[in-house]
Amino acid sequence: MKFINTIKNIWKIEELKNRILVTLGLLLVYRFGAQVVLPGVDAAQLANLSSQTDGGLLGLLNAFTGGAFSNASVFALGIMPYISASIVVQLMGIAVPYLQKLQKEGESGRRRINQITRWLTIAITLVQGPGYIYNLFATLPSSAFLIESNVTFVVSSVIILATGTIFAMWLGEKITDKGIGNGISLLIMVGIIATLPQAFIQEFVSRVIESNGGAIMVLIELVIWFVIILASVMLVMAVRQIPVQYARRTASGGYEKNVFGSRQYIPLKLNASGVMPIIFAQAIMFIPAAVAGLSQSETAQGVTAAFSDIFGFWYNLVFALLIIIFTYFYTAITVPTNKMADDLKRSGGFIPGIRPGSETAEFLDRIMSQITLPGSIFLAMIAVFPAVIVSLLGVQQGWALFFGGTSLLIMVGVAIDTMQQVNSYLLNRHYDGLMKTGKNRKAVA
Incomplete structure (x- = not known):
């Protein structure tokens, strides 16, 4: 209700x-x-x-x-x-x-x-x-x-x-x-x-109708699928909170003095680049096979075969490395730590123990580098998981694409981003957010 x-x-x-x-x-x-x-x-x-x-x-x-x-x-x-x-x-x-x-x-x-x-x-x-x-x-x-x-x-x-x-x-x-x-x-x-319904039907037919593991394998795959979805959601939503203290000006006996105001936080996302590294890396992965296909040499044919098999070792190794690289690249151009430090200084805020200005920017940049590394590795692990599940459980390739990889991460990331935008509309109109339950909120006069 x-x-x-x-x-x-x-x-x-x-x-x-x-x-x-x-x-x-x-x-x-x-x-x-x-x-x-x-x-x-x-x-x-x-x-x-x-x-x-x-x-x-x-x-x-x-x-x-x-x-x-x-x-x-x-x-x-x-x-x-x-x-x-x-x-x-x-x-x-x-x-x-x-x-x-x-x-x-x-x-x-x-x-x-x-x-x-x-x-x-x-x-x-x-x-x-x-x-x-x-x-x-x-x-x-x-x-x-x-x-x-x-x-x-x-x-x-x-x-x-x-x-x-x-x-x-x-x-x-x-x-x-x-x-x-x-x-x-x-x-x-x-x-x-x-393509999701058709992929699942093909897997169901393979497991149940053709007796290739039975319904129990379908159930195990669905459980693994939901776990991967949960891990993807956690990756997208995870943040590192940086405490920020704001100075509040008060007048006393004709003099102004600064007192400590309320403490707030700067939320730095573990995966600040969202799904863009996956999309970028996937677009780049089309290039080696296309270029190698122009040559008839044995080496070129080997490269074409290796980079055309999205469940192969070399494809996934290069794919994972590209994801890590693009995660750092896209985070660097979308998270302007210098601008964040300047805005914080102008608004009278500071990070406890860190001097405002360039030191704050360097601190934020160092924190972003530290949290981006595990975030990018986790992102790459989820991206290559379809190849793992194909080799371990023999899942149909079409259905395996939804066990992580580009498909699942894009679906999760885009779904969360869209829900957050809907959520902001609800909160601005004094309703409970989409991810919360409860009754209408009354506007504060």
């Missing part, structure tokens, strides 16, 4: 209700587009493409796009070109003075960086599009293509794929502006969730 009351409270807030409806509507448009097949492709002959994406790197890409990749959809490339462009722009921001200048210009600089990212997204899509089309030629029979001229089909399809990616990017930005949650992350999460 209390949960139902909380849901009712959500719908009482007109702005929040409209934002939720806009978000659901735009997500529905994205899911509809994922089912629209490219013009000139016979949808009835896509079985070979679906079997190609049952596992491995292509299976993961298909999960990110919510099945659009195996459907030869207009959204087949999904939002990944935009993620790749964002990575390139942020990496260039470290070394390119022009981008560094834009980062310091506030809102106008952010808009300019977003525009650069959009143009780079188009460029990346125009490179990836022909590769996807030629993969269709190599996978599907010639009778699956209804346009006789290959040149016409390639040109038109690349333009459509680029348009689909830009449209998906626009949907994500509109969700962020007009809806609730981070739009780009929500598009990825919805695509992942779309």
